[in-house]
Amino acid sequence: MSGLKPPERDPAWWGRLFWLGAALALLWPLLVATEFRPWVLLSAESRAPTARFLAAFVPPATNPEFLWLVARETWRTVAIATAGITLALVVAVPATLMSTRALSVSALSGRMAPLPAALRQAVRWMLVVLRSIPELVWALVFVRVVGLGPTAGVLAIALTYGGMLGKVYADILESGETPATRSLLANGSGRLQAFAYGLLPQNAAELTSYTVYRWECAIRSSVVLGFVGAGGLGQQLDNSTKMFAGSEVATMLLVFVALVALADQVSAWLRRALA
Amino acid sequence: MKQAANTPYRLPPTIFHARSKGLWFGAALLALVSLSFWSLDLQWRAFLSLEAAQSMARFVGEFFPPDLSPAFLRKVAVASWETLAMSALGTLLAAAFGLLLALPASRTHEGDPAHARAPTRLLLNALRAVPELVWAALLLISAGLGPFAGTLALGLHTTGVLGRLFAEAMENSPHAPAEALRAQGVGALRVFLYATLPQVLPQLVSYALYRWENNIRAAAILGVVGAGGLGQLLAFHMGLFQMGKTATVLAAMLLLVAAVDALSYLTRRALSR
Numbered sequence: 317m318s319g320l321k322p323p324e325r326d327p328a329w330w331g332r333l334f335w336l337g338a339a340l341a342l343l344w345p346l347l348v349a350t351e352f353r354p355w356v357l358l359s360a361e362s363r364a365p366t367a368r369f370l371a372a373f374v375p376p377a378t379n380p381e382f383l384w385l386v387a388r389e390t391w392r393t394v395a396i397a398t399a400g401i402t403l404a405l406v407v408a409v410p411a412t413l414m415s416t417r418a419l420s421v422s423a424l425s426g427r428m429a430p431l432p433a434a435l436r437q438a439v440r441w442m443l444v445v446l447r448s449i450p451e452l453v454w455a456l457v458f459v460r461v462v463g464l465g466p467t468a469g470v471l472a473i474a475l476t477y478g479g480m481l482g483k484v485y486a487d488i489l490e491s492g493e494t495p496a497t498r499s500l501l502a503n504g505s506g507r508l509q510a511f512a513y514g515l516l517p518q519n520a521a522e523l524t525s526y527t528v529y530r531w532e533c534a535i536r537s538s539v540v541l542g543f544v545g546a547g548g549l550g551q552q553l554d555n556s557t558k559m560f561a562g563s564e565v566a567t568m569l570l571v572f573v574a575l576v577a578l579a580d581q582v583s584a585w586l587r588r589a590l591a
Numbered sequence: 592m593k594q595a596a597n598t599p600y601r602l603p604p605t606i607f608h609a610r611s612k613g614l615w616f617g618a619a620l621l622a623l624v625s626l627s628f629w630s631l632d633l634q635w636r637a638f639l640s641l642e643a644a645q646s647m648a649r650f651v652g653e654f655f656p657p658d659l660s661p662a663f664l665r666k667v668a669v670a671s672w673e674t675l676a677m678s679a680l681g682t683l684l685a686a687a688f689g690l691l692l693a694l695p696a697s698r699t700h701e702g703d704p705a706h707a708r709a710p711t712r713l714l715l716n717a718l719r720a721v722p723e724l725v726w727a728a729l730l731l732i733s734a735g736l737g738p739f740a741g742t743l744a745l746g747l748h749t750t751g752v753l754g755r756l757f758a759e760a761m762e763n764s765p766h767a768p769a770e771a772l773r774a775q776g777v778g779a780l781r782v783f784l785y786a787t788l789p790q791v792l793p794q795l796v797s798y799a800l801y802r803w804e805n806n807i808r809a810a811a812i813l814g815v816v817g818a819g820g821l822g823q824l825l826a827f828h829m830g831l832f833q834m835g836k837t838a839t840v841l842a843a844m845l846l847l848v849a850a851v852d853a854l855s856y857l858t859r860r861a862l863s864r
């Protein structure tokens with residue numbers, strides 16, 4: 317009864333082989349476009365500086381002045397992120413109130429009136445534009461206008477994160493239950509009252525936990541913004557890398573990883589406490 | 592003793608009571624925010640003055656008209672393709688290495704000692720904690736200027752992200768099929784290939800696609816530190832104050848991100864149907 321004998325080989329073998337081949341053929345142009353030459357890493361002229369740079373990593377720089385500088389820059393990084401998020405809220409909260417469909421009075425009885433619908437859509441588009449330009453590009457623009465310094469970083473974070481927060485806040489408010497809000501509106505309460513007593517209590521935990529999560533992301537962004545001259549840990553890291561000061565880079569990378577882990581912990585703790 | 596008809600009204604805890612958590616939290620938050628604003632020497636005056644508004648308007652005005660000459664458009668197209676290739680290859684490398692690292696980072700059955708789990712997770716966390724741009728700045732030393740450094744930087748950061756997600760997916764997948772094979776004496780590699788992998792593959796693919804979307808955005812700006820793609824073109828022309836060309840590059844960036852968003856939205860909708 318050979319018909320009942322299971323096949324010796326993987327029956328899908330040829331198919332797998334074919335798709336592997338097709339994938340490799342598709343991969344080729346990618347390798348060309350990215351100048352993918354791993355052996356460059358091992359060539360003599362790049363091995364020597366890399367080895368020297370990495371050898372300088374141990375021991376990390378620990379002289380007091382440098383540590384004091386790193387501590388100050390770390391605080392600046394956190395401060396840029398915090399100030400940025402605060403200003404982002406100034407953008408996001410009014411935009412959310414304006415764009416939330418759950419707060420529409422005309423939508424209570426059928427379709428939303430054309431003018432409010434157009435206004436809501438316009439605000440949404442503005443938020444899309446704000447958040448689809450990366451914060452680094454905003455920062456590059458602001459550095460040209462206000463000069464080097466934390467102002468550019470704070471504004472860049474404020475605009476990008478304002479767009480993100482505004483969009484997600486509106487989504488959160490609309491995905492929840494709306495009967496309480498609708499009955500408040502239908503009984504003649506104002507939109508702000510309906511928001512404060514209907515929508516907000518239901519969604520407060522989710523809104524706060526998302527804000528905390530974004531604050532954590534903003535800390536990472538603010539390090540990156542330092543690379544274009546917005547100050548903080550990123551700028552110092554950039555300077556030290558350009559001077560091949562391996563031991564300073566090592567210290568700052570360690571501080572940075574610790575900072576991100578700390579922000580991670582704080583944000584996880586806060587979100588648990590708020591849930 | 593007679594019970595009160597209504598439960599007696601309870602006053603909130605006093606200020607210095609441990610239960611006034613909300614109050615203390617609010618105070619700490621207020622302190623953090625005001626300290627942040629106070630310690631940063633923010634130049635609002637420079638920014639909100641009439642002069643700054645004029646310079647901002649002039650700056651934005653210089654964006655128009657964007658440079659649409661065929662030669663420059665070709666250059667932008669090449670850079671866009673480079674950005675796309677960087678993000679795709681970086682994500683692919685990350686998926687491969689993430690899967691490789693996810694194996695030691697996951698405990699798939701009860702009897703698995705999983706000695707390598709903690710150290711591998713530490714490595715993945717370290718890879719993840721350093722942003723792409725920082726990796727790129729560091730890699731420039733050994734890989735030189737150009738898209739190769741950017742690809743590796745994307746790959747390193749994303750390996751940390753995907754490795755961790757893959758490990759969690761594998762740990763959370765149903766263990767019964769793997770148990771059945773293991774009970775028959777099948778080796779660890781084949782148990783993985785024929786029991787664990789087929790179950791988690793759709794999830795792994797959707798994680799990788801989601802990261803690809805993120806990496807396009809990252810790849811577009813990586814070039815600012817010299818790692819190739821649209822970002823390099825942007826930093827170059829902005830540095831030379833060639834605003835028409837900068838505007839074209841910015842527009843290309845936005846188009847690329849929007850196109851990839853639309854593509855991945857359609858793919859996900861097709862996959863979930």
